Amino acid sequence: MVVIGAGPVGLAAAAHLAERGMPFLVVEAGEGPGAAVRQWGHVRLFSPWRYDTDAAARRLLEPSGWASPDAETLPTGGELVRDYLVPLAAHPRIAAQVRYGARVVAMSRDGVDRVRTAGRERAPLLLRFDDGQQLPARAVIDAAGTWRQPNVLGANGLPAVGEAEASEFIDTALPDVLGADRDRFAGRHTLVVGAGHSAANTLLALAELAETAPGTQITWAVRGGSPDRAFGGEDADALPGRGALGSGLRLLIDSGRVQVRTGFKVRAVTPTADGRVEVDGGDVLTVDRIVSATGFRPDHTIADELRLDLDPALGCTRALAPLIDPNIHSCGTVRPHGVDELTQPEPGYFIAGMKSYGRAPTFLLATGYEQVRSIVAALAGDWDAARDVHLDLPETGVCSVTAGARAIAADAAARLGLAPDVPGKLVSATIAHYPDSQDLPAAVAAAAGELGIEATAATQLSVLVADQLDAMLSGGPTDPEPVATAGTTGSLPSC
Incomplete structure (x- = not known):
């Protein structure tokens, strides 16, 4: 064999x-x-x-x-x-x-x-x-x-016109945005193409990078008329890491930190004379880098x-x-x-x-x-x-908070030079300040001041605990530990 x-x-x-x-x-x-x-x-x-x-x-x-x-x-x-x-x-x-x-x-x-x-x-x-x-x-x-064997950028399943010639501007799924590949993305405008979990993970990483790298811009292009597919089960998902991706991603979009282009079907990719690249998806975007998270x-x-x-x-x-x-x-x-x-x-x-x-x-x-x-x-x-085949697979349903999901928020805290319990403290402090402000960003800022956390770090962590904040503010079930909102696929890069 x-x-x-x-x-x-x-x-x-x-x-x-x-x-x-x-x-x-x-x-x-x-x-x-x-x-x-x-x-x-x-x-x-x-x-x-x-x-x-x-x-x-x-x-x-x-x-x-x-x-x-x-x-x-x-x-x-x-x-x-x-x-x-x-x-x-x-x-x-x-x-x-x-x-x-x-x-x-x-x-x-x-x-x-x-x-x-x-x-x-x-x-x-x-x-x-x-x-x-x-x-x-x-x-x-x-x-x-x-x-x-990654999929191509072209919406019709064929390589976009000029895709091969523009390969130096294109990364395939899951680049190490916060680590080895940081210099390629810091201070640049990145277009992420795709609507799966790999795309969501990269968008969350880019948003974290943007907090410490001025000039970092993020645009998300999806072929359909709505990005909702990537939000998944959010806080009603049996895999907390998967559902939390959607919660954090929705907050990024609602806050304007990620610009979304729907109905964007890539047809052509053309390098420009000034070292950038034009992407024709019906209208034309000019960006510094492309992440092709198309599967x-x-x-x-x-x-x-x-x-x-x-x-x-x-x-x-x-x-x-x-x-x-x-x-x-x-x-x-x-x-x-x-x-x-x-x-x-x-x-x-x-x-x-x-x-x-x-x-x-x-x-x-x-x-x-x-x-x-x-x-x-x-x-x-x-x-x-x-x-005699059997599978124990999690279906979308009521999710439980796990140590693993909490570890993702702790990862982000560590990258920001903070203790692993800071995300949980930020949630508690934000909830305490929310009644006076009735505005989540203002409540996060007040909580940051109380805890002595830099505003940019607190903003990033608020994305990473978005689903718990939402649950607590809406009167839903809560947990003393934060549910993480970043993660990706089990075998790659999708599920």
Whole structure:
């Protein structure tokens, strides 16, 4: 068995294969486990640890002394790699079966092209790598993900006119705005294109940057007539980190700190003589940088010589498409699914994880873990287990405040040089001052003065605790600790 990708889902597949005593090899294009996750390691997931680790992986790790992180804490991508993927990849039953720096560029059947049917099932699958080496396999679980295949800016699915020529001005989803990439955005005008959680996360980071970097401007472009899709469940969301994104984002817009362009469908991108870039989306905006948070798409070109039956819209299996259609479903309403929905006409080839969803942005890590559990059970001939699929996914509903959600507000406080309890104190002080002012910004300013916090820091933190302030001011349920309002995706960058 060959697993493509040593990310969370690929390594989960390895754990299930190891647990069943089945021979396997994991091939990873990067130089270590979680190579794609490391690219967005600065981002805190909106799903807590209890949804982020696989059961078979835990069963392998726990006897070796590994301690499962707190179930309700939201990890960053970097923590997911450091505290889970690195120990899992280093486990004695997995480490020797992982090959790094091995990029698969094509697959076929050994001696059989896509047209030939006779003898097809008896011929092993054949993987070809970028160095020309080839490897036969009884079965392949493709968990390569979609991180290296971002969607384009063009609203019609094609690159915008001039997009390639303007690539130096364009960042893909989730740049490290407050860290490594700060200099690219500080004091500049950035256009964020997209309406998903990756876009929302970047907008919140840019707003935080603007508090300490004068001249930083933010415009948000969405193709639809309203940005409401990105607000999600807000304070009625079962994943506090996800719902809180919407609360903080709405406050940014209402306060005028983020300018919104609706119905903006990018057609062309043109560098200007003064080192900026014009973006034609019906009307023309001139900005310094563009963040293309338009999602990702699968790369099926490596399987061109295999027989695939893909949904024409999403690029996933036809059986899976109606279960994950983003026009109908959110992350939490996806029905349990496994090997039956993921089976292709090509025997022994399965796509799992983010790549299995095609262009649908509704993936959660827990979904991928159940996929590979089911696939491995089927490969082992245990069809009862393969078809006994279960998912514990959070649906939109009344959310509970978690330590993980509070950690996001603490992150922001730390970046501002403040103690982790300051966000909670700011909420209490703001509520106390609100009756006299009846104006939230004025109440925040008064609270800042009382606590000795700089006005800019208090303003930023007020965005990060927006949902709790709203709940308390409207007479809803409260909690002594703030709910954070920044976070992002569980496996990337959407859900």
